[in-house]
Amino acid sequence: GQQVMQIPQYQHVQEGEDFTTYCNSSTTLSNIQWYKQRPGGHPVFLIQLVKSGEVKKQKRLTFQFGEAKKNSSLHITATQTTDVGTYFCAGLNAGGTSYGKLTFGQGTILTVHP
């Protein structure tokens, strides 16, 4: 079945440093979503990418969708303590037996040291 691998599992940064998490799917995706979960909270939708090679920005956050629609990344510039949490990617399978199934990566836990 479809697998979505996310790395790294943990990332510790100093405030002001950049952060990147990567997501790779074993199958082609129709779209990919990113969610953020604050400590003790629930996942909250950040953004959805649909087009091959798409790049979207939200302030200090940059999201990319690969040309082959099998990988994605989230980059945070100049991290702040408010960025702490777990970042999940979630891929929607483009076809096959898993059509329409949204599969989450394992998540990257980000800690930011002031």
Added chain:
Amino acid sequence: EAQVTQNPRYLITVTGKKLTVTCSQNMNHEYMSWYRQDPGLGLRQIYYSMNVEVTDKGDVPEGYKVSRKEKRNFPLILESPSPNQTSLYFCASSFRGFSGANVLTFGAGSRLTVL
């Protein structure tokens, strides 16, 4: 306020004692889903429902049951809970299950401990 409501938020129970975690959404969403979250494993889908009376297995359905008799409710049933079902559970819903407009809204989570 548009939301997904789960109950109970916290529960400690014993092996074999049937329990139900309720989930209700007020957004008229067709799609609903249950996930469990365990350290290092991310969010794994248990069951999902495309609409009333339509349910399907996710990645880890063993030991769980669901029903979708009304659009707004999607309860998760553990007929005979076991310690390996100790986890954090999330219910989520979306408007349209597939093809783009399937952004998930999550409930606050239910932390279940089975002794």
